Ligand code: ADP
């Protein structure tokens with residue numbers, strides 16, 4: 001049993017069957033990539049995992065509990081955290097303040113100061129923020145304005161804001177989209193570091209095969225809303241169905 005078990009998930013938008021019959025099993029502490037051509041249904045699938053969309057059919061189990069019917073903030077509190085394509089940080093606040101903010105549970109967009117993230121318990125929030133900043137190599141930038149950070153550091157900060165919530169599963173939707181090769185390689189290194197330092201499972205939607213093959217232990221290939229194949233990177237590389245979906249062979 002994986003930490004995330006997706007069974008028979010289907011999602012239709014009007015006449016379009018965006019997801020057909022998706023089965024996916026993500027092993028605890030692994031890095032699992034979901035790849036596929038544009039329009040394959042990758043983002044739709046991710047949205048079904050975080051409660052932004054409700055599937056028409058199937059089940060999504062996380063850590064032994066169903067996520068279906070739960071609101072996004074409830075799913076977040078279960079231990080699923082999502083990294084957005086463009087960093088969502090508070091530019092006017094310091095790096096350290098940004099990392100402390102998620103320690104207060106978010107409810108329907110409003111912060112409730114008495115509703116601490118249950119994962120944090122009584123642990124001192126400042127100490128927690130510092131620990132995470134060390135992990136993403138940003139401790140020396142703790143008092144900088146977030147707006148003045150480089151793009152790569154903004155991405156690091158956003159990652160820190162996810163990690164401070166102590167998620168069990170980190171979901172990333174094309175974390176290197178639009179990046180130059182140097183930034184892409186930095187992001188790969190950062191994700192590797194985080195995966196090694198933190199007890200965390202990662203599911204990455206990614207277009208860039210270099211990123212996928214650098215990070216993933218398992219790969220699911222999605223095409224037209226249905227998984228074509230799920231296998232190791234070595235086996236995926238030469239798979240005829242994958243070559244067909246990607247290269248039109
Ligand atoms: P991917 O992320 O793999 O590129 P998406 O999940 O974004 O693919 O989209 C899958 C298909 O569903 C596409 O054909 C897309 O146009 C369609 N789609 C996605 N979201 C919606 C929506 N909210 N309403 C209607 N169609 C949508």
Ligand code: MG
Pocket residue numbers: 042043044
């Ligand atoms: Mg997408």
